[in-house]
Amino acid sequence: MTAYALEVQSLTKVIGKKKVVDQVSFSVNKGEIFGLLGPNGAGKTTIIRMIVSLINRTDGAVIINGNNLDEQFKETMSEMGAIVENPEFYKYMSGYKNLKHYANMALKKVSDERINEVAKLVKLEDVIHQKVKTYSLGMRQRLGVAQALLHNPSLLILDEPTNGLDPQGIREFRDYLHMLARDGISVLVSSHLLSEMQLMCDRFAILEKGKLIHISSMKETMEIDEAKEVVFEVDNSEEAVEVVKEKMEALSVKVLSDHQFSVNVNRADISTINRTLISNDINVYGINRVEASLEDRFFEITNKGAREEVK
Structure with a gap:
């Protein structure tokens, strides 16, 4: 039985004559939060959109729980839940009715009990029957997580999930992800908010100009014994x-x-x-x-890569 919830092997995307993503490989362990870091345009969203099959890959493979996405598409996709960009809902409907709508479209049967379960999981049970137009941005983000979890996936994929959230909303969202990871759900999350990723992730990869230039655990990176x-x-x-x-x-x-x-x-x-x-x-x-922040380490790593390119 594979130890990885997700394996990305030599993922490549070419648009025109430009390599937007260039031979990127990494894996996500079961029950961990793995971060994709990099500036806007580094290729984070493109990688996520290829993983969830919103766009085609030029080359490379995506393996979910040991199953190749190309060979077992339906089974593999049913193991994933995703929020790519901001989750959209029918604002004139209640949170519950929105979830019911998505449940009816799921490949797996989703019971009313499961809808209530995920609403409680993301702490929306008290407002789940209110119209979505009354929800704050943070509540809509949590409803997005509930929708992504409806079919009980083992892997949750999130692209810039804290965009637009205030500090309290970001902290609450981070706590939810830690809770999910403790329950055995693996999380792949992309962001350019380095301070937040430092608090959120177990391991991370840094992307620059479509290439993976660094990958390590957060603990190893922050405890590196340099001057x-x-x-x-x-x-x-x-x-x-x-x-x-x-x-x-x-x-x-x-x-x-x-x-x-x-x-x-x-x-x-x-x-x-x-x-x-x-x-x-x-x-x-x-x-x-004076402890270095992830931001400090990020610029050390990217600047080192830039110096090596010049050589």
Whole structure:
């Protein structure tokens, strides 16, 4: 039995003479949230539209739970639920009647009990019989998730799902996705909102100009042990900086205030600096690592790719 909910193999899309997506391969584990990152025009939406068969692939394969989309189309599509761009509903109808309408079009039979179940799952049970025109944008997004989950798919695919949501709506939506992942549903989500993807995803891939340039777990990326900025709080920062520079000449040290200085240093050297300060009768009141954000790492990775292209 395959461990992957989704495998994308050498996915390629050519429009005219331009390769919009160029030999992209990645996999999504069962029960994980996997992010596609990249600027607008990087190919994220094109990849998603190829996966859900809204547009044809020039080359490559899509495998869902071990089944090839080309060979077992109906069975494979029934394993997917998707929101591509903003979900659209009949605003003059209630949320329930909209879901009932989609249920009637599903390949699998969807019971009234299942409709009530997904409404509760996305916390719309109290308003499900109200007209959609009374819903906030966040509520309509949740109704979109409910519609995508009606036929009980194992894989949920979302393209820029938090567009237009306010901070509270984004947080609520993120919490729903984490809940779904805990229940065993795999999620593929695309976005250009890096700070949100950092909080949402287990693993991610970075796309640039249609090519996949980086793929890793969020934890590995954020914990990479390169030199990081560390802020020391001491009783006399200028004196402390002189001591550190004398002991470790190669370090980049900067006075921030009378009682704080920063230094770019590997984790292993932090304790060495601390011991050096104490042995020179400088009191240390705090040591804080300035953690890089996903945005910082994103630009490090993309800028590195750009430099390698120039070479």
